[in-house]
Amino acid sequence: xxxxxxxxxSAGRVVVGEAVRRRTFAVISHPDAGKSTxxxxxxxxxxxxxxxxxxxxKAGRRSTVSxxxxxxxxxxxSITSAALQFxxxxxxVNLLDTPGHADFSEDTYRVLTAVDAAVMxxxxxxxxxxxxxxxxxxxxxxxxPVITVVNKWDRPGKAAxxxxxxxxxxxxxxxxxxxxxVGLAGDFRGVLDRRDGSYRHFxxxxxxxxxxxxxxxxxxxxxxxxxDAWVQATEExxxxxxxxxxxxxxxxxxGATTPVLxxxxxxxxxxxxxxxxxxxxxxxxxxxxxDQGSPHPLDAPFSAFVFKVQAGMDTGHRDRLAYIRVCSGVxxxxxxVTNASTGRPFATKYAQQVFGRERETIxxxxxxDVVGLVNAAALGVGDTLYADQPVTxxxxxxxxxxxxxxxxxxxTSKYKQFRKGIDTLxxxxxxxxxxxxxxxxxxxxxxxxxxxxxxxxxxxxxxxFGARISLEPxxxxxxxxxxxxxxxxxxxxxxxxxxxxPDGELLALFTDKWSLGVLVQNKPHLTLIPMVAAD
Ligand code: G4P
Numbered sequence: 001x002x003x004x005x006x007x008x009x010s011a012g013r014v015v016v017g018e019a020v021r022r023r024t025f026a027v028i029s030h031p032d033a034g035k036s037t038x039x040x041x042x043x044x045x046x047x048x049x050x051x052x053x054x055x056x057x058k059a060g061r062r063s064t065v066s067x068x069x070x071x072x073x074x075x076x077x078s079i080t081s082a083a084l085q086f087x088x089x090x091x092x093v094n095l096l097d098t099p100g101h102a103d104f105s106e107d108t109y110r111v112l113t114a115v116d117a118a119v120m121x122x123x124x125x126x127x128x129x130x131x132x133x134x135x136x137x138x139x140x141x142x143x144x145p146v147i148t149v150v151n152k153w154d155r156p157g158k159a160a161x162x163x164x165x166x167x168x169x170x171x172x173x174x175x176x177x178x179x180x181x182v183g184l185a186g187d188f189r190g191v192l193d194r195r196d197g198s199y200r201h202f203x204x205x206x207x208x209x210x211x212x213x214x215x216x217x218x219x220x221x222x223x224x225x226x227x228d229a230w231v232q233a234t235e236e237x238x239x240x241x242x243x244x245x246x247x248x249x250x251x252x253x254x255g256a257t258t259p260v261l262x263x264x265x266x267x268x269x270x271x272x273x274x275x276x277x278x279x280x281x282x283x284x285x286x287x288x289x290x291d292q293g294s295p296h297p298l299d300a301p302f303s304a305f306v307f308k309v310q311a312g313m314d315t316g317h318r319d320r321l322a323y324i325r326v327c328s329g330v331x332x333x334x335x336x337v338t339n340a341s342t343g344r345p346f347a348t349k350y351a352q353q354v355f356g357r358e359r360e361t362i363x364x365x366x367x368x369d370v371v372g373l374v375n376a377a378a379l380g381v382g383d384t385l386y387a388d389q390p391v392t393x394x395x396x397x398x399x400x401x402x403x404x405x406x407x408x409x410x411x412t413s414k415y416k417q418f419r420k421g422i423d424t425l426x427x428x429x430x431x432x433x434x435x436x437x438x439x440x441x442x443x444x445x446x447x448x449x450x451x452x453x454x455x456x457x458x459x460x461x462x463x464x465f466g467a468r469i470s471l472e473p474x475x476x477x478x479x480x481x482x483x484x485x486x487x488x489x490x491x492x493x494x495x496x497x498x499x500x501x502p503d504g505e506l507l508a509l510f511t512d513k514w515s516l517g518v519l520v521q522n523k524p525h526l527t528l529i530p531m532v533a534a535d
């Protein structure tokens with residue numbers, strides 16, 4: 001790790017020194033690729049310091065730490081995000097969880113606004129799957145460097161070179177494998193370390209429950225030991241070298257290449273190597289650009305932004321937790337900070353890491369760290385918090401919704417509760433709330449990335465705000481940003497409708513790609529801008 005530099009005060013040097021040690025990342029993958037298994041394996045290799053939020057698991061297999069919502073319990077999944085902090089070598093690693101259920105929601109995307117790097121986890125047999133690609137699109141949009149891990153190499157799967165072609169073709173990133181498997185998928189003996197030509201042989205431990213011992217052999221010994229499997233690995237590695245698939249730190253950080261590792265998370269193979277790569281190659285937090293685009297120095301006084309708000313965790317207390325990512329300075333529990341969007345003070349007396357029901361108080365945090373602020377009723381997603389030196393970070397991107405439904409109060413006498421609930425859910429980013437001028441009744445339209453967001457919203461409207469709702473699904477599946485000039489023409493188009501977001505932005509909604517395609521062809525002058533993660 002490079003030496004901290006640049007700050008003129010000793011307090012500033014401490015902050016920069018701590019920031020340089022941080023690695024804040026998320027795993028992007030399709031359900032079942034092995035994200036939970038990898039998370040557990042990483043924790044096994046490192047010294048876990050704390051968890052903010054819930055660690056998810058699956059019904060009957062691993063216990064779900066969180067039981068914040070009945071729905072989570074019933075389904076055995078976590079709808080909420082978590083941050084796991086651990087120490088590895090000299091580094092402090094923050095692993096932010098991206099909820100991975102098939103119905104994943106905007107929360108999954110939002111986590112990616114708070115990380116500095118991503119690990120793209122691929123199932124060796126399945127290659128790049130739908131959700132991996134969606135999440136990758138967000139990383140690409142944000143310029144987040146991506147490390148690729150091919151998982152489940154202990155099971156039959158695709159050929160390694162075929163997977164590299166797939167990564168290159170579908171992501172546009174040049175894969176630069178750091179290791180190369182010795183033995184085909186299903187016969188994982190170890191890896192050729194392409195950086196020094198050595199062989200790292202893995203030893204299986206019972207059920208992968210402990211750190212898998214690695215033995216390192218020089219090339220000659222590997223050839224004698226593994227025979228044809230070693231020859232094939234070296235030949236393929238040479239082929240990669242000829243095609244220029246060598247790691248280049250600048251190209252990696254610029255989002256042009258992706259280092260690749262081969263692993264078997266369930267057997268703990270390749271997990272230590274991933275941690276080393278994260279520490280050695282993944283970027284530390286850097287000065288985050290403010291809403292004017294100027295980088296806000298790491299050693300400026302404390303600043304952070306809210307990337308997630310979680311409510312209803314404790315129905316008895318109407319609890320609300322806001323997760324912030326520290327961007328500059330030191331967070332010290334108890335400090336009174338300013339919410340840039342309202343100008344109001346916010347006391348951080350209750351700053352916690354949360355372990356399901358058990359909560360541990362956080363005293364200090366540095367750039368890259370995640371803090372859960374309790375009783376955060378006044379905070380919304382995207383809000384900036386600062387101490388002493390005012391700053392505002394750009395709003396958190398809203399992602400392309402794919403499902404839409406009109407929300408109506410089931411009991412019209414509860415209209416006040418209904419409005420309050422809708423405003424709260426919109427502020428928290430549980431759903432996006434649109435208004436259609438065409439529909440005269442002014443009923444809000446919920447727009448979501450995953451249908452489960454509808455369930456969360458309905459559940460909370462009924463149980464938290466006492467306003468049961470009915471949802472009438474709308475047939476739209478695609479959204480594009482448009483302008484007032486185009487909106488007029490779009491309103492008469494078949495299979496399309498224009499709605500307004502609270503920030504005034506106009507969204508054109510379409511039932512399918514076909515109706516959008518026809519319109520683009522017939523009326524190329526219309527403004528139809530894709531949103532992040534729109535396909
Ligand atoms: P997810 O969080 O990405 O959804 O995936 P998860 O870790 O839950 O893993 C999905 C399934 O894949 C699990 O099997 C898990 O054991 C298995 N798995 C994960 N990593 C590997 C690997 O490296 N090799 C092999 N062979 N399997 C792996 P399951 O049948 O759903 O559960 P279990 O009963 O096996 O635990």
